[in-house]
Amino acid sequence: MSYQDLFKFTEVMRSLGFHKQLAMDSFHNPNFSLVSEVLLWLSLRFEPDSNLSHDIETPEQRVYFLRSMVEFFVIKANIKLNVKKLYQADRNAVGELLKITDLLNYALNSKSTFNEELGFSKIDTNLIYKASELKTTRDLAAQVTQKGADLFRSLEEEVELRLIRENRINAALDISEVEQSxxxxxxxxxxxxxxxxxxxxxxxxxxxxxxxxxxxxxxxxxxxxxxxxxxxxxRPAFLEEFEDLESELRNLYQEYITRQRCISYLEQQQEQVAQVELMHIQEQQEMAKKFIETNKIDEDLKLLEEVNNEHYNTPFTESACDIGDGVKGRVSSAATNRNRGMFDRLSDSDTDSDLMLDDEEDSNVLASDGDLSTSRAEKSGSIHSDSDNN
Known part of the structure; x- marks a missing residue:
C-alpha cells in the first residue's frame, strides 16, 4: 500500500466525519481495534439500525466479526472484501477499507453537486439524522403491502357479494318489517x-x-x-438483662474463636515437632546401625589377625584346629554381644538404667575376653608340654 493511498484514506475519513483523527502511521503496525472500529462506523453509515456484535477479545470472535462485516457489505453495498487482508489490520487492510470509503465519498459528492444544481448550499452528511424517516418509510411500505393483500381478498369476494347486494337493493321494502325492526x-x-x-x-x-x-x-x-x-x-421487663447477656455472649464468642485458633495452631506446631523428632530418631538409628557394622567389621578383622598370628606361632595339629574353631566361635559371640550392647546404648541413651545395663554388658564382654585369653594361654601351654614330651 502506497503513501498516496494512506493519505487518501485519512482525508476521506475526515471528510465523512469520522470521530477520530487518523494519523498516517496508524497502520504501520497491526492495529485490529482501529480497523474494527472503522468497519463498525462505516456499517452504521450504511445501516444505522444494524445490530452487529463488536466482541474482538479472542481470535474466534475477531474472525466472526470480520465474516459478519464482509457479509453485511456484500448484501447492502455489493462490495467484496478480502477477509485475510482485513485480519492483518495493517497497510493491506487500508486498500479494502478504501473500497467502502470511495463509495461513500462518491455518494457524498454526487449529493453535493445535486444540491448545488438545485440551489442548496447546506450539505447534510449525517445519515443518522435520516434514520427516523427511513423507519417511517419502512412502516408505510409494510402497511401498503398489508392493504394490498386485504384489497385482493375483498376483490375476490366481490363476485359473490355483488349478487347479494343487488338482490337486497332490488327487493321491495315491507313497511311492517321495517316498523318491527x-x-x-x-x-x-x-x-x-x-x-x-x-x-x-x-x-x-x-x-x-x-x-x-x-x-x-x-x-x-x-x-x-x-x-x-x-x-x-x-421497655420490656427483661430487655436490659437480655442486652447484657447478648454483649456477654458476643465477648464469649470472640474468646472462643481466639482459643480455637490458638489450639489449632498449637496442634499444627505439635505435629511438626513430632515429625522432626521422628526424623531425628530415624537418623540416629541409621547412624547407630552404620557405626555397629563398621565396628563389627574392624573387630572381626583384628580377631582374625590375632588368630592367624597364633596359628603361625603354633604347630598345625588337630587340637590346634579345635582351639582355633573355639576361639573363632567365642570371638564372634563376644563381638556380637559387644555390638548389641553398643546398639542398645545408642538407641536408649536417654535413661540411666540403660547406661547401667550397657556398662554391665561391657564388663561381661571384658570378662569373656579375659577368659578367652586365659584359656588360650592354658591351651598353648598344654600344646608346648605335649611337644616337649614327644
Missing amino acids: IKSLIEKTKQKTEQTKQMMKNISATSANLDAKISKRREDLERNSKRLSTLKQV
Whole structure:
C-alpha cells in the first residue's frame, strides 16, 4: 500500500466525519481495534439500525466479526472484501477499507453537486439524522403491502357479494318489517339506557361504601400508630438483662474463636515437632546401625589377625584346629554381644538404667575376653608340654 493511498484514506475519513483523527502511521503496525472500529462506523453509515456484535477479545470472535462485516457489505453495498487482508489490520487492510470509503465519498459528492444544481448550499452528511424517516418509510411500505393483500381478498369476494347486494337493493321494502325492526331497536336502546342508569346508581352507592371504608381504615391507622408509639416508649421487663447477656455472649464468642485458633495452631506446631523428632530418631538409628557394622567389621578383622598370628606361632595339629574353631566361635559371640550392647546404648541413651545395663554388658564382654585369653594361654601351654614330651 502506497503513501498516496494512506493519505487518501485519512482525508476521506475526515471528510465523512469520522470521530477520530487518523494519523498516517496508524497502520504501520497491526492495529485490529482501529480497523474494527472503522468497519463498525462505516456499517452504521450504511445501516444505522444494524445490530452487529463488536466482541474482538479472542481470535474466534475477531474472525466472526470480520465474516459478519464482509457479509453485511456484500448484501447492502455489493462490495467484496478480502477477509485475510482485513485480519492483518495493517497497510493491506487500508486498500479494502478504501473500497467502502470511495463509495461513500462518491455518494457524498454526487449529493453535493445535486444540491448545488438545485440551489442548496447546506450539505447534510449525517445519515443518522435520516434514520427516523427511513423507519417511517419502512412502516408505510409494510402497511401498503398489508392493504394490498386485504384489497385482493375483498376483490375476490366481490363476485359473490355483488349478487347479494343487488338482490337486497332490488327487493321491495315491507313497511311492517321495517316498523318491527325499528321498534325492536328502540326497545334495545331503552334497555341499554336503563342498565346504564342502574350502573350509575350502583357506582354512587359503591363510592359511598368506599368512602366509609376509607374513613374506617384511616381511624384504624391512627389508632394503631398511637399504640405503636406507646409500645416504643415502654421497655420490656427483661430487655436490659437480655442486652447484657447478648454483649456477654458476643465477648464469649470472640474468646472462643481466639482459643480455637490458638489450639489449632498449637496442634499444627505439635505435629511438626513430632515429625522432626521422628526424623531425628530415624537418623540416629541409621547412624547407630552404620557405626555397629563398621565396628563389627574392624573387630572381626583384628580377631582374625590375632588368630592367624597364633596359628603361625603354633604347630598345625588337630587340637590346634579345635582351639582355633573355639576361639573363632567365642570371638564372634563376644563381638556380637559387644555390638548389641553398643546398639542398645545408642538407641536408649536417654535413661540411666540403660547406661547401667550397657556398662554391665561391657564388663561381661571384658570378662569373656579375659577368659578367652586365659584359656588360650592354658591351651598353648598344654600344646608346648605335649611337644616337649614327644
